[in-house]
Amino acid sequence: MTGAMQYVDEYRDGELARHLSGKIAKEVHAERQYRFMEFCGGHTHAIFRYGIADLLPPGVKLIHGPGCPVCVLPIGRIDSAIALAKNPRVILATYADMMRVPGSHFANLIRARAEGADVRMIYSAADALNIARENPAREVVFFAIGFETTTPPTALAVRQAKCDGLANFSVFCNHVLTPPALRGILDEPDAMLDGVIGPSHVSAVIGTGAYEFVAKDYGKPVVIAGFEPLDVMQAVLMLVRQVNSAHAVIENEYVRAVGAEGNMKAQALMDEVFELRESFEWRGLGWLPWSARKLKPDYAEFDAEARFGMSHHAVPEPKACECGDILRGVRSPKDCKVFGTACTPEHPIGACMVSSEGACAAYFSYGRYRAA
């Protein structure tokens, strides 16, 4: 587009992209494959949106990871949220992406709303607090989802609610952690990864140190990268170099935002309000130990699961859906039988087809002309 945006366009420059593309092509060894997983849905989105794959040599394969918050939430948790929304006392406040995620029997929050449920789309946790203040006679539940990036704002909202004595506010907490999911992926023998493009925003919160185990325990390199397309290209080049020299260390391409320790303030805030769950169910990855957060006893009064007596029921995935394998990186969207036929962004069967960060949705919306 012709509009110029300072501080952003520099990272989307076509000239620099061609230059980097040439560098990568020169350094890859023709006889081998390089399988790199971008963990984050934000990277998946950028890769498709800018057509990055066209600028990489055929030997470099990008495998799409599970870092899409709405994609990894299991059906049972979606069902719980829909049931909660149908409680006439409840206003359910949610990020827009969650509205279309299918639960059991294709139920979703959009349909629940059409049937009379009070579901409000919000942009931040603070919006949910405002709804609670404006509706003192109603129970306002914030459907909290996401990795370490959306967790601190939820913590802040809970702390504020306690401070204000906002008794009609609670949180249905589904916040998850990046490192245990990464471990889950690396334990998957079929993924056969040569390296990982590490999260950008998540890393700004948790720091580069959080990934040391990938190099130490699994012998794989990690390059933490920003979400701009040149960041991704640069990270690929750095990973190729590590693989070629048989190195496996944690490198940071995203130095303009990420440090070794991360954002200590945000971490302290999360630790003050949340503690780890012993185990949490992930779509595709199954039950992972210490992989999600819940409210600490000090804040238990704001825990919607306790307040409404919610319990988690594991629900099996629809048979035809390959989201599980796709989230683990062992299959690609076009391997799925229902991709683009029964499962489309308008009628998603699996969650990967819902969010723009989901591998299937990105592939469908930006890349499916390749398969035709």
Added chain:
Amino acid sequence: MKRRHYIRPLDIERGRIDMTHGSGGKAMAQLVEEMFVAAFDNQWLRQMNDQAAFAVRQGRMVMATDAHVVSPVFFPGGNIGSLSVHGTINDVAMSGAIPLYLSASFIIEEGFPLADLQRIIKSMAEAAREAGVPIVAGDTKVVEQGKADGIFITTTGIGRVPDGMLISGDRARPGDRIIVSGTIGDHGIAILSKRENLTFETAILSDTAALHGLVAAMTDRVPDIHCLRDPTRGGLATTLNELASQSGVGMRIRESAIPVRAEVAAACELLGIDPLYVANEGKLVAICADADADALLRAMSEHPLGQNAAIIGEVFEDEHSFVQMETAFGGMRMVDWLAGEILPRIC
């Protein structure tokens, strides 16, 4: 028309619409006469019949209707009134037709301030007068508080297509060129900047405008334009997909050729939306034969509403009717239909 005399004039400054204004009785007659007829004033309305009668010439006529529910009703660069006039004129004009008459139907919520109604009606009257298309018939209904959001306006327009002209969404052919008349996304971003939960500071104005003048200048120079469409809801991406599937062809566009204001690009970046999907109310997409493209582009550039016109891509053969884009970054990607709803009530 003989003016009736009402005991008390409408209190436009402080008054509000109440249920009597939609009852069919005296209060409604007063509202219609003192506000609508007074502002739209023309020979057809003055007859005070339930219909407008006019003679038509032989040839092809076109008709289009458009409901307007935009929120907020007042936005930078316009309001629901001017928008409702421009929107329908543009739908008529995209056939190459000369718009002739409009009708307008109002659904107003009880409690709506008369002062706001007056502002809306005045800007409708102004837009209609500027466009040279009279509003010749109308209707007003009032619904109870909570049953509508302020005001909804539906307009219908008819127009006459010049002899021999055939502009239609199914006429794009491989080899044709795709032209857009100016910067995209201005209207959607202007609206979003005023949404209660998003408010941000921006100088962007809605591009709401009647395009029939531009269309006349274009068909004057290039009579055989294949397709015209205004990329409103769903933006440029949706319009190109509609035309591609109607014509059974593929399209390839270049991201670097698409005009986008820097402010719009920045706002989209911040909100995480793609300007290709953001609504326009004063832009059009034209598709014509390669041999006509330069002449058409020149005709557009010479018109005030087409100053930033640009050729953005080509039509090619593709049984899947995919719209593809060469990104400014150097890769290729698809430009798909809009899934779901990113910006409700944009027009």
